[in-house]
Amino acid sequence: MEPEKQVTGSRAWPHPEVVEDFFQLRQKAPLTHCITNIVVTNFTANVLLAAGASPAMVITMEEVADFVSIAEALLINVGTITTIDAEVMLKAAATAQETNTPWVLDPVAAGALKFRTDLIAQLIQFQPTVIRGNASEILAVSGFSGGGKGVDSTASSLAALPAARQLAVMTGAVVALSGEVDYITDGKEVIAIPGGHEIMTKVTGTGCSLGALIAAFLPVTVTPLRAAVAASVLFAAAGECAQKKAHGTGSFSMEFLDQLSTIGRG
Amino acid sequence: MEPEKQVTGSRAWPHPEVVEDFFQLRQKAPLTHCITNIVVTNFTANVLLAAGASPAMVITMEEVADFVSIAEALLINVGTITTIDAEVMLKAAATAQETNTPWVLDPVAAGALKFRTDLIAQLIQFQPTVIRGNASEILAVSGFSGGGKGVDSTASSLAALPAARQLAVMTGAVVALSGEVDYITDGKEVIAIPGGHEIMTKVTGTGCSLGALIAAFLPVTVTPLRAAVAASVLFAAAGECAQKKAHGTGSFSMEFLDQLSTIGRG
Amino acid sequence: MEPEKQVTGSRAWPHPEVVEDFFQLRQKAPLTHCITNIVVTNFTANVLLAAGASPAMVITMEEVADFVSIAEALLINVGTITTIDAEVMLKAAATAQETNTPWVLDPVAAGALKFRTDLIAQLIQFQPTVIRGNASEILAVSGFSGGGKGVDSTASSLAALPAARQLAVMTGAVVALSGEVDYITDGKEVIAIPGGHEIMTKVTGTGCSLGALIAAFLPVTVTPLRAAVAASVLFAAAGECAQKKAHGTGSFSMEFLDQLSTIGRG
Numbered sequence: 090m091e092p093e094k095q096v097t098g099s100r101a102w103p104h105p106e107v108v109e110d111f112f113q114l115r116q117k118a119p120l121t122h123c124i125t126n127i128v129v130t131n132f133t134a135n136v137l138l139a140a141g142a143s144p145a146m147v148i149t150m151e152e153v154a155d156f157v158s159i160a161e162a163l164l165i166n167v168g169t170i171t172t173i174d175a176e177v178m179l180k181a182a183a184t185a186q187e188t189n190t191p192w193v194l195d196p197v198a199a200g201a202l203k204f205r206t207d208l209i210a211q212l213i214q215f216q217p218t219v220i221r222g223n224a225s226e227i228l229a230v231s232g233f234s235g236g237g238k239g240v241d242s243t244a245s246s247l248a249a250l251p252a253a254r255q256l257a258v259m260t261g262a263v264v265a266l267s268g269e270v271d272y273i274t275d276g277k278e279v280i281a282i283p284g285g286h287e288i289m290t291k292v293t294g295t296g297c298s299l300g301a302l303i304a305a306f307l308p309v310t311v312t313p314l315r316a317a318v319a320a321s322v323l324f325a326a327a328g329e330c331a332q333k334k335a336h337g338t339g340s341f342s343m344e345f346l347d348q349l350s351t352i353g354r355g
Numbered sequence: 356m357e358p359e360k361q362v363t364g365s366r367a368w369p370h371p372e373v374v375e376d377f378f379q380l381r382q383k384a385p386l387t388h389c390i391t392n393i394v395v396t397n398f399t400a401n402v403l404l405a406a407g408a409s410p411a412m413v414i415t416m417e418e419v420a421d422f423v424s425i426a427e428a429l430l431i432n433v434g435t436i437t438t439i440d441a442e443v444m445l446k447a448a449a450t451a452q453e454t455n456t457p458w459v460l461d462p463v464a465a466g467a468l469k470f471r472t473d474l475i476a477q478l479i480q481f482q483p484t485v486i487r488g489n490a491s492e493i494l495a496v497s498g499f500s501g502g503g504k505g506v507d508s509t510a511s512s513l514a515a516l517p518a519a520r521q522l523a524v525m526t527g528a529v530v531a532l533s534g535e536v537d538y539i540t541d542g543k544e545v546i547a548i549p550g551g552h553e554i555m556t557k558v559t560g561t562g563c564s565l566g567a568l569i570a571a572f573l574p575v576t577v578t579p580l581r582a583a584v585a586a587s588v589l590f591a592a593a594g595e596c597a598q599k600k601a602h603g604t605g606s607f608s609m610e611f612l613d614q615l616s617t618i619g620r621g
Numbered sequence: 622m623e624p625e626k627q628v629t630g631s632r633a634w635p636h637p638e639v640v641e642d643f644f645q646l647r648q649k650a651p652l653t654h655c656i657t658n659i660v661v662t663n664f665t666a667n668v669l670l671a672a673g674a675s676p677a678m679v680i681t682m683e684e685v686a687d688f689v690s691i692a693e694a695l696l697i698n699v700g701t702i703t704t705i706d707a708e709v710m711l712k713a714a715a716t717a718q719e720t721n722t723p724w725v726l727d728p729v730a731a732g733a734l735k736f737r738t739d740l741i742a743q744l745i746q747f748q749p750t751v752i753r754g755n756a757s758e759i760l761a762v763s764g765f766s767g768g769g770k771g772v773d774s775t776a777s778s779l780a781a782l783p784a785a786r787q788l789a790v791m792t793g794a795v796v797a798l799s800g801e802v803d804y805i806t807d808g809k810e811v812i813a814i815p816g817g818h819e820i821m822t823k824v825t826g827t828g829c830s831l832g833a834l835i836a837a838f839l840p841v842t843v844t845p846l847r848a849a850v851a852a853s854v855l856f857a858a859a860g861e862c863a864q865k866k867a868h869g870t871g872s873f874s875m876e877f878l879d880q881l882s883t884i885g886r887g
Contacts, residue, residue, distance in 0.1 A: 127659055127662050127678070127680075128662045128663055128678050129663065130663075131663055132663060169678050169679070169680050169681075171680060171681045171705070172682065175681075198679075201688075202679070202688060203684075203687070204681065204683035205684065290670075291670045291671060291882060292667060293663060293667050293670060294663070294666075336879050337671070337880065337881070337882040337883045338670065338878050338881075339667075339671070339874065339875035339878030339879040339882070340879050342667075342878075343875055
C-alpha cells in the first residue's frame with residue numbers, strides 16, 4: 090500500500106479537539122520531567138512554559154526515580170548522552186513504566202552510532218507512550234534502514250510512514266514522525282499535520298521541544314494519539330504565524346515563543 | 356506579627372543607592388563565578404554581561420578552588436545537580452568561605468527531593484552571603500514546610516516572609532525572597548521590591564539569573580543587603596519595561612536583555 | 622617589527638573569495654562536530670544552522686571517535702571542561718589527526734587555570750588545523766604571557782599579533798586572533814578583518830561560535846586560512862548589520878542570527 094493511502098485524517102489549528110486539549114494543558118500545567126540534550130534544554134523549557142506546562146529538568150541518579158514518580162509526564166531525549174546519562178535514562182524509563190507515568194522517547198540520531206542505537210533499543214523495552222523522531226530516526230528505530238546524516242533527516246516523512254506504522258504496531262507506542270508534514274500514528278489511524286516550514290529545520294531544538302510538548306500533553310488528553318496530535322498542531326500553527334513575521338532564524342525563534350504563549354488567548 | 360507589618364522599606368528604580376551601586380557594577384565589571392544549572396547557563400551569562408558584570412562558568416573539581424580564589428563573587432545554583440556537581444559545589448562553597456569570596460546560594464526545588472535538600476543543608480554550613488529563592492524554596496530551607504511543585508513556587512512571597520526572616524537570623528545570610536513582590540531581609544530590615552510580572556514566571560532562568568546578578572553586586576556594594584536590593588530593583592525595572600514592549604515570552608526575553616544592557620545609559 | 626607592519630592584507634564583505642566559500646558552505650552543509658562548552662551550545666548550533674552548516678554535538682567517550690570519523694570537521698572548545706570532557710577531547714583530537722578530519726581548537730581562558738592550560742598543551746600535540754582565541758588566550762598559548770581575566774581578554778588583538786604569528790609557526794596551525802580587529806595568520810600571511818563591535822563582547826558565545834563556524838568552513842575551502850577568513854568576515858558583516866538594528870544585547874543576538882541566515886540570499 091502506498092504511504093498516501095494510509096493517511097486516515099488530518100488536523101490543523103483550530104481543530105476543536107486540539108483547542109480543548111490545549112485548554113486543559115493551560116488549566117493543569119502538568120509537571121513535565123525532561124531529560125534532554127544540552128543543546129536544547131533552555132529552548133525546551135521556554136517552549137513548555139510558553140505553551141502552559143511546568144517543565145523540570147532533574148538528571149542525577151540520586152533523584153531521577155523520585156522525580157519521575159512526582160512528575161506527570163517524562164521526556165527522554167538521547168541527543169547528547171553521556172555514559173552516566175544513559176544509566177539515568179534507563180532508570181527513568183524503568184520508573185516510568187512501574188509508576189505508569191506516560192513518557193516520550195526521542196531517539197535522536199538513532200542508527201548513526203552504535204552506543205545510542207543500543208540504548209534506544211533498551212529504552213524501548215520500557216514501553217514509551219510515544220516515540221517522536223524524524224524520518225531517518227524512525228526508519229532506523231523500526232529496523233527499516235540505517236541512520237541519517239548526523240542529527241538531521243535525509244529522508245522525507247512520507248517515505249518513512251510505513252516504518253512509523255510498523256514501529257507503532259511493534260512497540261504499542263504512538264509514533265510521531267516529524268517532517269514537512271508530520272504524521273501521527275498508533276498503527277491503525279494515521280493523522281497528517283501539514284504546516285511545517287523549512288526554517289524550523291534551521292533553528293535548533295524545534296523537533297526536540299516538540300517531543301517535550303507531546304509529553305506535557307499526555308496527562309491531559311484522553312489518548313496518546315491526541316497528545317501527539319495536539320502538540321504537533323500547535324507547533325505547526327505557531328510555526329506558520331512565526332514564519333510570516335520572522336526576518337531570519339533569530340526572529341523566528343522569538344516569534345515562535347511569542348505565538349505559543351499567546352495563541353488562543355484572546 | 357503579620358508579614359505586612361514586618362516590611363520596613365521599599366525600593367524602586369531609580370533609587371539613588373541602586374543607581375550608585377549599578378554605576379559601580381559597570382565600572383568594576385566584577386568577575387562572577389557561576390556554578391549553575393544547564394537550563395539557564397546561557398541566559399545567566401547574557402544577563403550578567405548585559406548588566407555589566409563579567410561571568411565565568413568553571414565547573415570541574417580540578418579548577419574550582421583556584422577559580423573561586425580568583426573570582427570576586429560566586430553563585431551556586433543546584434537546579435540540575437549531578438553526583439559530581441554536588442562535590443564540586445561543596446568544594447566551591449568551602450573555598451569561598453576560606454577566601455572570603457562572597458557567594459549566593461540558590462536552593463532550586465529545595466524540599467522536593469532528598470538529595471538536593473541534604474546538599475543544600477551542607478552548603479549552608481559554608482555560610483552563603485545571600486540565599487535567593489522563591490517562596491516554596493525559602494519555606495523548605497527554613498524548615499517551615501516542604502517543597503513546591505517541581506521548580507515553581509506554590510506559595511506567595513508574602514506568606515513566606517516570616518520564614519525568610521527566620522532563615523536570615525539562623526544563617527547570618529541575607530535572604531532574597533522572589534515573587535510578585537520581592538522581599539530582601541537580613542533578619543532585621545525587610546525591603547519590599549514591587550514590580551514582578553507574571554510573564555517572568557513563563558521565561559526560564561529569570562529567578563536563576565537574578566541570583567547570579569546578586570552575586571555580581573556583592574563585591575561592589577557596602578552590604579549584602581544592598582547587593583540583593585540593587586539586583587532585584589534592576590530586574591523589576593527591566594522586567595517592567597520589557598513587559599510593556601513584549602508580545603509574548605520570546606520577545607520578553609529579548610526586551611529584558613535590551614533593557615538591562617541600556618538602562619541608565621542615557 | 623611593529624605589529625602593524627606585519628599585516629599583509631585585509632578582507633571585508635563582500636570579498637569574492639568569501640562569497641564563493643560561503644556559497645560552498647551552503648551547498649554542502651558540512652557536518653560539523655562540536656564539543657563545546659555548556660554556556661554556548663545552543664547559540665553555537667543556531668549560528669551554524671543560520672550560516673548553512675549542519676551541527677552535531679556528540680560528547681561521550683563511547684561515540685566520539687566514531688563521530689569524528691563521520692564528521693567533516695571538528696571543534697574542540699574547553700570553556701567548561703570537566704574531568705571526563707578532557708578525556709573525550711583528547712580522544713576526539715587524536716581521532717581527528719588519524720582520520721585527517723580538520724579541526725579547530727578554542728583554548729578558552731588558557732593561562733588562567735593550570736588544568737586547562739595543560740590540557741590545551743596536550744591537545745595542540747594533535748595538530749589542530751586552526752587555533753582561535755582572544756588576545757589573552759593567544760598570548761598564553763604561545764607562551765608570551767599568562768592569561769586574562771576569566772574568559773575575557775585584557776589585551777588588544779594587535780598587541781598579540783606577534784604571538785599569533787609565532788604560534789602559527791610553532792604549531793603549523795592557522796591562528797585566528799579575535800578582537801576589535803580580527804587577525805588571521807598562517808605565520809606568513811596576516812589578514813586583518815575589521816568590523817568587530819563592542820556589543821559582541823556583551824553577548825556570550827560570539828567568540829565560541831566563530832570557532833565553530835571556522836570549523837564548518839574547513840571542509841569547503843582550499844586552505845585553512847581561507848576558512849578562518851571567510852568565517853570572520855561573515856561574522857563581522859553580520860555583526861555590523863545587527864548592531865545597526867539592535868536596541869541592546871538581546872535584540873543584537875536575534876538580529877545577528879537573522880543576518881547570518883539571510884546575508885547574500887538576495
